[in-house]
Amino acid sequence: GAVVSQHPSWVICKSGTSVKIECRSLDFQATTMFWYRQFPKQSLMLMATSNEGSKATYEQGVEKDKFLINHASLTLSTLTVTSAHPEDSSFYICSARDSIYNEQFFGPGTRLTVL
Amino acid sequence: AQSVAQPEDQVNVAEGNPLTVKCTYSVSGNPYLFWYVQYPNRGLQFLLKYITGDNLVKGSYGFEAEFNKSQTSFHLKKPSALVSDSALYFCAVRDRTMFSGGYNKLIFGAGTRLAVHP
Numbered sequence: 001g002a003v004v005s006q007h008p009s010w011v012i013c014k015s016g017t018s019v020k021i022e023c024r025s026l027d028f029q030a031t032t033m034f035w036y037r038q039f040p041k042q043s044l045m046l047m048a049t050s051n052e053g054s055k056a057t058y059e060q061g062v063e064k065d066k067f068l069i070n071h072a073s074l075t076l077s078t079l080t081v082t083s084a085h086p087e088d089s090s091f092y093i094c095s096a097r098d099s100i101y102n103e104q105f106f107g108p109g110t111r112l113t114v115l
Numbered sequence: 116a117q118s119v120a121q122p123e124d125q126v127n128v129a130e131g132n133p134l135t136v137k138c139t140y141s142v143s144g145n146p147y148l149f150w151y152v153q154y155p156n157r158g159l160q161f162l163l164k165y166i167t168g169d170n171l172v173k174g175s176y177g178f179e180a181e182f183n184k185s186q187t188s189f190h191l192k193k194p195s196a197l198v199s200d201s202a203l204y205f206c207a208v209r210d211r212t213m214f215s216g217g218y219n220k221l222i223f224g225a226g227t228r229l230a231v232h233p
Contacts, residue, residue, distance in 0.1 A: 006158070034221075043205065043223045044159070093158050104221060106151070106159040 003027055004096050006107035013084055014115055020080045021110045023094030030096035033077040034104065035069060038091040050077050084114040117142045117210040121224035128196045129232050136191040136227045138180075138206030147209035148189040149221070150180055152202045159205065165189060176200070196231045203228050 003026040013019050023033055031052050036044040048064075050056040050071035058064045066088075068080040077096075081088050095106040118141045128134045140146055147166050151159040163174025170182045180191045191204060206224040 004158075041226075043225045046220060049220075091156075095159075103161075105161070108158040109156065111156060 002098060002101075002103070002105045004094065004105045004107040006092075006094055006110050008110060009108060010111040010113075012113045012115065015085055016083055018080055018082045019084055019112060020078055021092055021094075021112075023077045023079070023096065023107050025075045025096040025098075025105070028096075028098045028100070028105075029074040030077075031074060031099045032097040033071055034095045034097070035067075035077075035079050036093045036095070038093060038109075040091075044093060047079075081112065084112070086114045088112065089114045117208055117222055119206050119208050119222055119224040121204075121206055121227045123227050124225075125228045125230060127230045127232065130198050131195050134193050134196040134200070134229065134231070136204050136206075136229060138189045138191065138224060139187050140189060140206075140208050141187065142208055142210070146189075147219075148180075148182065149207040149209070150174065150178070150189075150191050151205045151207065152176075153205065153226075154202050162191070162204075196229075198231045198233055201229055201231045 005024045007022045033050050035047045037047050038044050046059050047062045048056045048058045050069045052071050052074050056069035071077040091109050091111050093109045095104045097104050120139045149164045150162040153159050162178050163172050165172050165182045173179045178193050203226050205226050207221045210220045210222050
């Protein structure tokens, strides 16, 4: 149990386009989901926390208009990178909190490459 | 501020030998500590956690970690390393004083790359 999926697993896009990444909790309900960004050979940086049905809470320095987060249901959160630029290229990882066991489970990640 | 330090960028060990990946923490109050493993181009997999109780925590894939309050450490260990253990390992602490979206944040260390040689 406690599986989190992400789609797509990788995406290549042109500069200026928008990209949507989906994060799903497959066998549990997640009232809270987290989005992280990981640069090569670096640790995970929390970008934002989303609670189902409410606005996401963004970490300091993260542009909320650039990284749009929607958590419309208890099993799905989406991250949309708007007007992507090469510096947005990164590995994006989501995690979902199992509200019963109060544990965080991580998705497999999405590698975004902006040309 | 709460923080986690992993002093080694990389640890090299021969297959069959014991391995240790170091982690020290700085928190106020009692820590919640975690170890995760990341394989190339994959998300994080949970290995083990310390919340309370026995200082020696056993986790997945034969890994264990010892919570040492006096040394503020939570080193990850395995008695006999496998080549398949080669991966990136992250220590994390749940920061019970910092919230994001109403939930305690996980603070990650920089990661330690474990290389197990045949």
